[in-house]
Amino acid sequence: MSLTFEQLEDRLLLTTTVTQKGTLLNIVGDSGPDSIVVSGDGGPGRIAVDFDGIAGDDAQFFGIKSILISTGGGNAQLTVEDAVQITGNLNIFIGDEDADIKVRNGVRIGDSLGIRTGVGALATTIENDVLIGNDLSVLKGSGPSTTTVQNGVTIGDDFTIALKDGNAVNTIQDGVFIGDNLSIRTGSGAHTTSVKTNVQIGNNLSLLLGAGNSGTSIRDGVKIGDSVSLRGGSGAKVVEFQTDVSIGNDLAIRFGDGDSNIRVADEAVIGDDLNIQVGVGDVTVFVGANSSVGDNVAIRSRGGDSDVNVVGGVTIGNDLTIITGNGMSDTDVLNDISIGDDLTIISGGDNDNIEIGVDVLVGDNLVVKTGDGEDIVGVSGGVNVLDNASIDTGAANDMVYVEDAGVGGNVILSTGLGNDMVDVGNTPAGGAGASGDVIIGGSTSVNVGPGTDTLEVTNTVTDGPVTLNGGRFGEGDTLTLQFSTLQFRIDPVLKNWDFVVVIS
Known part of the structure; x- marks a missing residue:
């Protein structure tokens, strides 16, 4: 040379x-x-x-x-x-060509590191005790890209990844420190983003994903000082926030149409609100495994089959709201759940299964409302509602059971048109808990609506007025009262029953 x-x-x-x-x-x-x-x-x-x-x-x-x-x-x-x-x-x-960029092994940059490329495949690796005093930015035109930041990298201010259309894999891991914000924006294409293993972000994490299938994993000791916003267009989405993840304020997830699988679990801590909104498509949401949310949890889907589980040692400071659109839904709030204020579950049309049970505390009101379809609603196994409880099922043949539960205020239970079965104080086969007393501090109103319905009341203690309404006389409704297990301070008012069975 x-x-x-x-x-x-x-x-x-x-x-x-x-x-x-x-x-x-x-x-x-x-x-x-x-x-x-x-x-x-x-x-x-x-x-x-x-x-x-x-x-x-x-x-x-x-x-x-x-x-x-x-x-x-x-x-x-x-x-x-x-x-x-x-x-x-x-x-x-870099111009419109493929590029492999590495910054590594103790590099010290007092101000900022900026990488800008055109069309072409890009592989960027920043690793091994690199220090950047201010910003890190990776800006890329269309084409596939891989961005890896790992092993003790320190970024004093913002870290921005902005990509146009193309498949993308972004990995930030192993003790990376970001002093301010992490922002990732992608165009259409398949996207995978992983932030894991003791990464610290001083303020916000923002992910804005274009159309296409995507996977986002935030896990294993990640600490985020402020809020997380994850938004995506249409396409299948898989998201996990789990294993000792801490978010100082809000976690907001919003997706367009497409199937979604979202998991917040394993000692995840969210300081304020958890808000999940997804479009039309099958959705699975799991919040659980000893996780906590300081303020409200809201989960909403616009349609499609849904499977929503809030399960296993979850603490929510204020409200838990679950709203699902048309499609079959399976909603469980189970096993050592503490909700500071209201628990609201609203489902759309089609067949729905809602289970609330096994050591669930609701600090204010319980509201359950289902649309048309053959629905099953169960409240059992040590549920305590400190204020009022309302359960309203729509048309079709529904089953409702309430057992081993306490309500400090009033209870309103209504079933719509159809041949419905209601059990108070007794759990049918497959329920969440064993049969046990139902204790109601206020008034009780049960209306089973038009159709051939059955209502059985056992193991119940009430302190206020009780009204049991068969809905419409002449349709073969049956009321069964097991008086030896009942304690009514005020004699119940019975309306529109074709058959009344009293068991002493």
Whole structure:
């Protein structure tokens, strides 16, 4: 290899030109393939540049504060490594070609690191004790991309990944520290984002995903100081926030149409609200496994089959609201759940199964409302509602059972048109808990609506007025009262029953 010197501080190596202008090192490649290695040379501002991989013929530069690298049109391999120390910026500009960029092994950048590329495949790796004083940005045109930041990287301010259309894999892991915000934006395509293993984000995490299937994993000791916003267009989405994840304020997830699978679990802590909104499509949501939400939880889907589970040691400071659109739904609130205020479950048309039970505390009101369809609603196994409880099922043949439950205020239970079966104080086969007393502090109103209905009341204690209404006389409604297990302070009012069975 030969070197030609155009002027002092300007050097031409093969097809790449290096120019030092004051404290700026400018590296420019031509239209052919570029292979550039920039390494530290023994101290701050001391830089060695190699273009061909031959040991011992690097070009050395001194007094460098900022570095600018740009390539022409050929594929590029760029590496900045081995304790490069600059007090200014490192900026990398790639044309419309494939590029493999690595910044690693103790590099120190006093200000910002910016990477901008055009069309072409991009692989970016920043790893191994790299320090960036201010911002890190990766901006890319259309085409596939892989961005990996790992192993003790520190970013003093914001980290931004902005991608146009194309498949993308983003991985941030293993002790990365981001002083301010992490923002990831993608165009259409398949996207995978993983933030895991003791990553710390000082303020907000924002993910804005274009149309296409995507997977997002935030897990294993990730700490986020402020809020998380995850928004996506149409396409199947898989999301997990789990295993000792901490979010200081809100977690908001909003997707367009498409199937969704969302999990918030395993000691996840959300300081304020958890808000999940998805479009039309089959949805599975799991919130549980000793997780906590400081304020409200709201889960909403616009249609499609749904499976929503709030299960296993969950604490919610205020309200839990679950609203599902038309489609079959299976909603469980089970096993050591504490809700500070209201629990509201509203389902659309089709057949729904709602189970509330096994040590559930509702600090204020319980409201359950189902649409048309053959629905099953169960409240059992140690449920305590401190204020009022209302259960309203729509048309079709429904089953409702309430047992081993306490309600401090009033109870209103209504079933619509259809042949309904209601049990108070007794759990049918398959219920969440064993049969047990129902204790009601206020008034009780049960109306089973038109149709051939059955109501059985056992193991119940009430302190207020009781009205049991068969709905419409002459349709074969049957009321069964097991008086030996009942304690009514006021004699019940019975209306519109064709058959009344009293068991002493």
